[in-house]
Amino acid sequence: MTVLSGLKARATRTSLVQAVRLIEQAAKMRGRPASIGEDAAPDEEPLRFVASDRMALVATELAGIDDDGHQPRVTTNIMGLVGATPALPPFYSEIQLQRRRLRDRSVAAFLNVFDHRALSFFYRITRKYHWLLDHERAGRDGSDAATGAMLAFAGLATPAMRDRLELDDVALAPLAHHLGDQRRSAASVETVLRHLLKRPLRVLQAEPVWMALPPEEQSRIGGPALGRFARLGGEGVTGQEGGEDDHLPDAALIGAAVLDVQHHYVIEVGPIGYGEMIALCTDDATITRVRELCRLAAGIEHRPILRLAIAAAEIPPLRLGMADAPALLGRTAWMALDPGSDATLVECAIPLTASG
Structure with a gap:
């Protein structure tokens, strides 16, 4: 009919x-x-x-x-x-x-x-x-009043904020209540990513990550003073005895790295199949889309890590030269896996930094 x-x-x-x-x-x-x-x-x-x-x-x-x-x-x-x-x-x-x-x-x-x-x-x-009829008539161009209002709630209504993402801005309108909330939570970020990426995922916050310290932030015994963390003992930061800045350093950092648990979170996708994992690892457009959505939903002060989960039984044996099951070194090149294992592997991690 x-x-x-x-x-x-x-x-x-x-x-x-x-x-x-x-x-x-x-x-x-x-x-x-x-x-x-x-x-x-x-x-x-x-x-x-x-x-x-x-x-x-x-x-x-x-x-x-x-x-x-x-x-x-x-x-x-x-x-x-x-x-x-x-x-x-x-x-x-x-x-x-x-x-x-x-x-x-x-x-x-x-x-x-x-x-x-x-x-x-x-x-x-x-x-x-009738905003539903107006939205239906406008289609996907976002010219109706309802879509404009939703994008305004999300902070994307002005011309300078539009069309900056690989994703169409109109797709963000149903998520305005999450994007417009200044209290960025893991549940909110998870909802945004799951809705737009159409994949099973979860967000794990407070992921511990070792962060390297630059030389000027590392304390040393002897040698010249570097930054606010001066050398241990002896002259102050300025290196001039008797000066108004002559004082011993008020802090010291021992080591070349610190463990940060505040600024990193993990987006765990899966479990997925091996073919889908290869596609995600090699699809720059999808990686860029995920990176942009993370910045929009969680802010630029937090650094996301994309972690792909896969069942051990889904991984084919590692062989060189296999075009149908290529192994990506550092991501999908597992060795000596138990073919009968029911474990889920989460070692494939892709840092979503500015450079990808």
């Missing part, structure tokens, strides 16, 4: 706006993108409105739907110049009925010019102030 045949069967149980909406969408799918009540030629519009001229009182908005194969005719019980609730004096309704008995449709055709235009404007007004 087509959309139009279904509407014809239940025309008296369907509202005017809903029927016109469905007919308009069906016309667009058939390659007729013209909208109702705008500047298109009458025969190019998706449908033709006809106001019923019957004098009987009715309880529904639609009297019926007819289709000649080119342009459906939607007969309404409302907003007619003549009929049960006429805009013109009743005398004109009587004239219309007299001419119809004589099989003269000229008066009806003349009045229908105004009926069609008035009903078209009525539908346009309804669509303008």
Whole structure:
């Protein structure tokens, strides 16, 4: 059953706006993108409105739907110049009925010019102030008011903030309540990534990572003073005895690295298949998309790590030169795996830094 045949069967149980909406969408799918009540030629519009001229009182908005194969005719019980609730004096309704008995449709055709235009404007007004209809008509370009408001909540409404990501900005509108919340949580980041990437994943926060210290931040015994962490013992930071800055260092760092648990988090995807893992490891566009979403959802002060989980049974034996199961050194090159193991391996980690 087509959309139009279904509407014809239940025309008296369907509202005017809903029927016109469905007919308009069906016309667009058939390659007729013209909208109702705008500047298109009458025969190019998706449908033709006809106001019923019957004098009987009715309880529904639609009297019926007819289709000649080119342009459906939607007969309404409302907003007619003549009929049960006429805009013109009743005398004109009587004239219309007299001419119809004589099989003269000229008066009806003349009045229908105004009926069609008035009903078209009525539908346009309804669509303008009904944000769901406005959003549906705008499609994927994000020009409707509802999408603009959602992007404003997310901080992406101004021209300088638009079209900066590989992902279409319109796809971010349903996630405005997460992106606009200044309290960035792991659950919020997880929801954003799962919705946009369409993959099973979870976010693990407070991931411990060893961070290398630059030489000027490392304390030394002897040698010149470097930065605020001066050498242990002897002169102060300035190296001038008796100066106003002459003091012993107030802190010391021993070692070449520190364990940071505050600024790193892990996005664990999976378990996934081996082919999907290879595709993710080699797809720069997907890696870039994940990196941009992480910056947007969690902020630039946190550093994400993409970790791919895979069942050990999914990993093929490691052999050189296998084009169908290539091994990526440091990511998918496992050796001496137990083929009967039911473990899940999470050693494939991809730091999502600025350079990828």
